[in-house]
Amino acid sequence: MSDTNSSLPSIERLVEAFQRLPGIGPKSAQRLTYHLIRMKREESEELASAAIGIKDNLMTCKNCFNISEEKICGICRDENRDHTMICVVEEPLNVLAIERSRIYRGIFHVLYGVISPVHAIGPEDLKISELIERINHNDIKEIILATNPNLEGEATAAYIRDTVSETDKNIEISRLARGLPSGSDIEYVDDSTLVHALNSRSSIK
Amino acid sequence: MSDTNSSLPSIERLVEAFQRLPGIGPKSAQRLTYHLIRMKREESEELASAAIGIKDNLMTCKNCFNISEEKICGICRDENRDHTMICVVEEPLNVLAIERSRIYRGIFHVLYGVISPVHAIGPEDLKISELIERINHNDIKEIILATNPNLEGEATAAYIRDTVSETDKNIEISRLARGLPSGSDIEYVDDSTLVHALNSRSSIK
Numbered sequence: 001m002s003d004t005n006s007s008l009p010s011i012e013r014l015v016e017a018f019q020r021l022p023g024i025g026p027k028s029a030q031r032l033t034y035h036l037i038r039m040k041r042e043e044s045e046e047l048a049s050a051a052i053g054i055k056d057n058l059m060t061c062k063n064c065f066n067i068s069e070e071k072i073c074g075i076c077r078d079e080n081r082d083h084t085m086i087c088v089v090e091e092p093l094n095v096l097a098i099e100r101s102r103i104y105r106g107i108f109h110v111l112y113g114v115i116s117p118v119h120a121i122g123p124e125d126l127k128i129s130e131l132i133e134r135i136n137h138n139d140i141k142e143i144i145l146a147t148n149p150n151l152e153g154e155a156t157a158a159y160i161r162d163t164v165s166e167t168d169k170n171i172e173i174s175r176l177a178r179g180l181p182s183g184s185d186i187e188y189v190d191d192s193t194l195v196h197a198l199n200s201r202s203s204i205k
Numbered sequence: 206m207s208d209t210n211s212s213l214p215s216i217e218r219l220v221e222a223f224q225r226l227p228g229i230g231p232k233s234a235q236r237l238t239y240h241l242i243r244m245k246r247e248e249s250e251e252l253a254s255a256a257i258g259i260k261d262n263l264m265t266c267k268n269c270f271n272i273s274e275e276k277i278c279g280i281c282r283d284e285n286r287d288h289t290m291i292c293v294v295e296e297p298l299n300v301l302a303i304e305r306s307r308i309y310r311g312i313f314h315v316l317y318g319v320i321s322p323v324h325a326i327g328p329e330d331l332k333i334s335e336l337i338e339r340i341n342h343n344d345i346k347e348i349i350l351a352t353n354p355n356l357e358g359e360a361t362a363a364y365i366r367d368t369v370s371e372t373d374k375n376i377e378i379s380r381l382a383r384g385l386p387s388g389s390d391i392e393y394v395d396d397s398t399l400v401h402a403l404n405s406r407s408s409i410k
Contacts, residue, residue: 008262008273008274010259010261010262011259013258014252014255017248020248020252021237021241022240023236030298030301031298032226032227032229035226035227036259037272037297046218047222047223047225047226048252048253048256048257049253050215050218050221050222051219051241051249051252053215053218053219054215054216054218054219054238054241054249055241056215057213057215058216058242067213067216074213091239092239
């Protein structure tokens, strides 16, 4: 076969690099690559330099392990937030989602994953001992376990609940409510969600 | 509001750069950015350098305007291909799609767009005069107009057909067949496709 576009090394190389990103298949990678070919040089250089910058400027917060540009992140540094309330999440992206809701004013703790025997991830691979240390050395009144509402998220929440209970501190432990998502249609909601929505029904007057 | 993740300059910057790419919305851009944060440095550097490399190493072929790493692309250089047959496409990506089918053995001509009065794109903005020049200076027997089967693609094909006819050369001009896509379900096929499939029906024995 002659060297058609698809076998040009510089194209192949970028297609492969894009394909390594989550949610980008071979066709999207190709479309992105061809878009870049036609982009202005400044724009593609900006993308490249932003991709490098993210490695050079970021670290994880020493308290909560959220992504930060300083040793202690902006949320942990913020004195207007409630430092007695820790919301425990799986990933830094979850912090972002909760922050977007603008309703939570406590601080966070990022686990970096969930307990998953299938993937050989145990409690020691997550930031759980660091969470217990925070609880032992600070005045914490409530822990909100905001792991995802699936099997692994539930198992991880249960494990943390048990471990926190063992500290003998008087800490309230809660889990995010489960029920119908806003704007959903009952007809299309899965059974498990409906069971939770029914069980946790609240009275209206 | 305190400086949460979303307002970290290096994160914002990469999210914005990703969002400028086609098909990547705010949430995907954020997911890609957070993935990059956790990627190995070598991997993100590879993406960055591939994005730069695509600008440094590529040009358009002097004959067919396809993307190339040399002045004349591999397809135009290939002596085993039929140089009397030109397949006219809208974009370099279309060359790739047709090459993938492995059934076409002629050469190409890339227009870089379609005639679109709405977007103020006229024939002079496309590589149409260059196509006519190729026809005038080479022994061309057939032109396949492989613009997309929509209004603008049809109008562009009609314009090129008329312009090529004016050259007074004896050139066969064809258009890709329209009909049911392989694996489709007649129930879900749109009316326009069905009309074409019926009109272009072929007898079976």
